[in-house]
Amino acid sequence: MILNFAKNWLQDPSRITRQIAKYLQASGAFDVEVLDFEKDDRFFSEGDFNESVFILLEGTVQLSKKTQTGRNITVDWLRPGALVGLISFVTGGPVLTTAVAASPCKAIKMKEKDFLELQRSRDEVALLAQQLIIGNLIDRYHHVVSVHVELESINDTLERERNHLREALKQLEETQHRLISQEKMATLGQLVAGIAHEINNPAAAMLRASDNLLEYLPEIIHKADPDQECHYDKFFRLGLRRVLRDSDQQRQKLKEWERDYPDLPRSLLRKVTSMSDEALAFVKEQIGDKPGAPRRTELESMILFYESGYFLKNLQSSTKRIGEIVSSLKSYSRQDKGKYEKADLRDGLNDTLLLLSNRLKKVDVILNFSDIPPIDVITGEVNQVWTNLIINACDAMQDRGELVISCGHDERYVWVSIKDSGPGIPSSVIGEIFKPNFTTKHKNTSFGLGLGLSISQQIIQKHGGKIRVRNVEDEERGAEFKVYLPV
Missing domain, CATH: 2.60.120.10 (Jelly Rolls)
Incomplete structure (x- = not known):
């Protein structure tokens, strides 16, 4: 009914x-x-x-x-x-x-x-009244159900739109980060080009001058000691080959010379004992049993020519290093307007290590480079990836530890592995580290991660490659980032 x-x-x-x-x-x-x-x-x-x-x-x-x-x-x-x-x-x-x-x-x-x-x-009227109430309740129930169904449909639509907006926002953020990075690298490239030009000219002049000194000084020394009685030329050339002595060894040598030559001042003996063993043996042979004053005068002359050779060697090596740094800066920051070119990844790694050498002073860098074929890359962008990964490794190790960089290839990929001896990455965040804006550097953690990883992943994916990360489990500790780029 x-x-x-x-x-x-x-x-x-x-x-x-x-x-x-x-x-x-x-x-x-x-x-x-x-x-x-x-x-x-x-x-x-x-x-x-x-x-x-x-x-x-x-x-x-x-x-x-x-x-x-x-x-x-x-x-x-x-x-x-x-x-x-x-x-x-x-x-x-x-x-x-x-x-x-x-x-x-x-x-x-x-x-x-x-x-x-x-x-x-009356019964029939009461029945009509009840039907009126029940009918209205049926109407309201139908309305509530239809509103609920419509609301669920709207919620589903809103959720889909929200997901689309999230994805669009993510892509927008990634694009923004990429553009910021590219703009910074482009600006760096322009600055480096100007700085490199300004530095390269005086550095080249210094190198030519040091080469000329290396040619002229032996002649000057020969004129000062034509009969080679004082062997100044030999001390000069020994200075050119000088290698820094270990601190403990030098202290031991200093004690020996102070015992054997108590009449000579400590400041003079400290300079003498910084010489190589070959030079020290020759010094002893020359000064022999000469009395104090002549011995000191001759020793000072030997040190003068020995250190002249050493200083000239430093001048040459430092000038060459300036040239290498300028060359690396040019190579590192070269953007080539986004053009791909054949490149050996080992060259970019070496350039990056040279530029970061000050940061790596207390890090043992081990290079396991196998022969790899040149591949098509945008050099400046790939070098940025190496920089980000190496800096993160230094952060993880607090600038002390062992950094192992390896490379190799198979039929599909050339790969580069960068492995540190830091504490590794907590399992709770290892799946999040490539997300834009993810960072742990402000949370007092000991591993360094940040925006650089998101940009690095974008660069590698742009090149058709992939980047993987894992904690080193079969050894003591550390994290390994491995980059794959297509052959």
Whole structure:
């Protein structure tokens, strides 16, 4: 019976309201009003306390609710057969929505006692009243279900849009980081070109001057000692081959010479004992048992020519190093306007190590370079990857430890491995380190990771390669980054 009623109600809800209206008008026992509403007239407002219920006979009623921002939104439309204000009327609570006539309406207004009396009327009238209430509840239930389904559909759509926005934001951030990096490298390239030009000219002049000195000084020495009695030329050439003595060895030598030559000042003996063993043996042979003053004078002359050779050697090696650094800077920062070129990755690694040599002073660098074929890369970008990975390794080891750099190839890839002896990467974050803006340097952790890894991955992927990371488990500790670039 209830199912049949529900079907009939959904097909023609106004039929029941017409029968109830006819009964109320014929009875005369109820204090009811039949009201006419013009368009935009209000039945009640949100927050009111409703003491009556309206049986809608004609027209359409709009139910709206005010949001937290003050905007009114429509929550339902009521048509003939609806009980307007039923929920607040039954519960006694404030009205949840505002009811406004969306078109000219006619409705029966009933107070609580009359509505209750209607339900206690003759059996057929009470049944109509119950059907009216049940029908409205069915309507509201259908509306709630449809709203819930629509809300879920909207939520699904919003979630998809949110995911699209997340992906778009991620790509935008990656592009921004890449552009910033490229702009920095382009600026660096321009600066380096100017600096390299300014440094290279005086460095070349210094190298030519040192070469000339190396040619002229032996002639000058020969004129000062034409018979080679003092062997100044030999001391000069021994100075050119000087290698720094270990500190412990020099202290031991100094004690021996102070014991053997107590008449010579310590400052002079300190210079003597910094010489090579070959030079020291020759000094002893020359000064022999000569008395104090002549021995000191001759020893000072030997040291003078020996240190002249050593200083000239330093001048030459330092000038050559300046040239190497300038060359490495040019190679490292060369952008070639994004052009690919055949390159040997070992050259870029050596250039990077040279530029970072000051950072690597207390790091044992072990190079295991196998023969690898040249491959097509953008040199400046790939060198940036080596820099990021080596600096991160230094951060991980706190600039002390062992850095092993290896390379090799197979049929598909040329690979480069950079392995440090640091504490490794916590397993909780190892899967996050390539994300943009991920960093641990501000969290007092001992391994260095940051924006450089995200950019490095983008550069390698741009070249069609891949970068992998793992903690070294078969040895004491450390992390290994391995870069694969296609042959």
